[in-house]
Amino acid sequence: MKCSLWKLSITIVTMVFSILCFIQENPFDTTSFLSLEEKKMVAWQRARMQTSPGRTNYLETFKEMQKNSELLKSMNASIFLGAPPVTKKLLTIGISMVPPPQDYHLVDTLQSLFFASTSSEQKHFIVLVHLAGLDPTRLDQMTSSLTVFFEPYLQARQLVVINTPLQSYLQKNGTDTPAHVAFYSKQNMDYAILMNFATNHSDYFLMIKDAVKCTPGFVTHIASTVSALKNKLWVTLEFSQLGFTGKLFRTKDLPQFVHFLLLFYQEMTCDCLLAHFHDLVQQEPIQFFPPLFRPIGNYSSFSGNFGNLKxxxxxxxxxxxxxxxxxxxxxxxxxxxxxxxxSAYSLDKNFFSVREAEVGSHLTVVLDIPAEIFRVQVLTGSDLRENRLEEGQVELGYDSTNLVTDCDDYVLLGLLVDGTLNKEVLSCRSGKKVKCVRLLVTATSPSKVIIRNINLWVN
Known part of the structure; x- marks a missing residue:
């Protein structure tokens, strides 16, 4: 079995690089009107289509090859601050720090991450930070910052920081490498090291960049989404479209993806490699709206440039x-x-006013005929952002006992953020029909509340 796997792996790699050499040496190839980067993409597609159609075997090949990755073995990552958890968690949140020339956003991101999660949510995840190839001065600066701001989380084994020495990277790329290629090559290696370290600490792995803000309750959002998709085949779930931010993996899939990155780390960016990787099993991206992670300012990690990342x-x-x-x-x-x-459910400009919203109270919409709902929007507060319901959640109800004024089975759709929820409904993809939509108050409001709209989109 191992022999056949190695034969297949050698065939794959040989195809890819022989085609790349052919493209570069034959300028009058039929793809000569494409850019070099586009030619590489075509070459990869050709190689992939000529391999065995057994996609599971293909992934198993990468798993076997990963065990003997010389490149990964030569990257000497070690724990720098903190310690891994004693017991396995639900989620590892990975951040690979890319230092810009003038400013750092890692501290801001970590503060947002911990402030956006409750103490009960924090019991179910760890944060793994990779300080990738920092020079000694920057490493000392970052060590001081993390120790000052996050000492309790380091002590509680909720934050672990690993470091890969700068010299480990200097051995990999020649000085004549174009700047953008050197950047994404190193970034691919950064991600591979981070994911390789994260494999055994949780059931799921979430990648975020070091310059994002986190939506309050994002851990609950992700947990409920994973639960809803427990019987669905997926490789990655996307909770943001900011490059590699907000991508969720099962940790059991990380070894295959790690080696995939290392096989082609100099060929294309991580985003492109991920698209090719999950195409082996998952034909279409699975994306969720609105995003759980948003950029801090308009920062772009490459060369410290600021641009439009909206x-x-x-x-x-x-x-x-x-x-x-x-x-x-x-x-x-x-x-x-x-x-x-x-008025809370009408499509006009009227609204529903509540003089007191106590914890546990609700407003429930019971449909006359259950329907396939693909999107729910709940808006509270006035146009001036006053009288919002700050603490609440939206649930979907499914009926099995024909209750007239309620449902007997509710699942969490999401939490209100700034008095608002605007979310795609997963169950519409399975054809499951919703009967009830419930707005539940989770903390007593100190003042009057306005429920402006509960809007439903139905197939």
Whole structure:
């Protein structure tokens, strides 16, 4: 078996590099109108299509090859601060720091990450930071910052920092390498080292960049999403479209992807390699909106440039209007004088006013006919951002006992962020029909609350 795997692996690598050499030596090839980078992409596609169609075997090949990766063995990463957890966690959040010339965003990102998660959520994850190839001065500066700001998390084994010495990288690339190639080659190696270290500490691995803000409750969002997709085949789930940020893996898949990165680390960026890797099993990207991670400023990691990193998913989706099928509205919220609960579900500019929202109270929309809902939007507060419901969550209900005014089975869709939820519904892909949409208050509001809109999009 091992012999056949090695034969297949040698065939794959030989195909790729022989085709690349042919492209560079034959300028009148039929793909000569393409750029060199595009030619490499075509070469990779050709090689992939000529390999065995057994995709599982293909991934197993990478798993076998990873055990003998000389490049990975030569990258001497070691624990620099903190210590791994004693017990296995649900999630490892990985950050590979790319130092810009003037400023650092790692501290901001870590603060956002821990502040956006509750103490109960923090029990289920660790943060793994890779300080990749820093010079001694920068390494000392970063060590001081992390120790000052995050000592409790280091002591609690919730934050682990690893370091790869700069000289480990200097041996890998010649000085004549173009700047952009040298950058993404090193970045691919950074990611490979980080993921290789993370393999045994949790069930899932989440990659984020070192210049992002995290949405409050992001851990619960991810956990509920993974639970909803437990019977679905996937390689990566995407909670952001900012390059490699917000990509979730099963840790059991990391060894294959690590070696995949190291096989082609000089050929293309990590984003492109990931697209090719998950195409072996997962035909289409699985993306979720709105994003859980947003950029700090407009920072671009390559060369410290600032540019427009705004994701298309940040913009309001105004391509279609909500459907809001016929439904009955039920609530035990304390209604303000003269306000009608149906205004929360109407498609006009009316709103529902609540004089007091106590923890555990709810507003529930019960559809006359269960429907396949693909998007839910909940807006609270006035146009001036006053009277928002700061602590609440939205749940979807499924009925099996034909209750008239409620459902007997609810699942969490998401938490309100700044009084708002705007989220795609996973169950629509399985054809599962929703009967109830419930807005649940999770902490008593100190003042009046306005529920402006509950909008539903139905297939």
């Amino acid at each position: 994701e298309k998913e940040f913009e309001e989706n105004g391509t279609s209007s909500p459907s809001n099928p016929k439904a009955s509205i039920y609530t035990n919220l304390k209604v303000a004088n003269g306000s009608a609960v149906t």
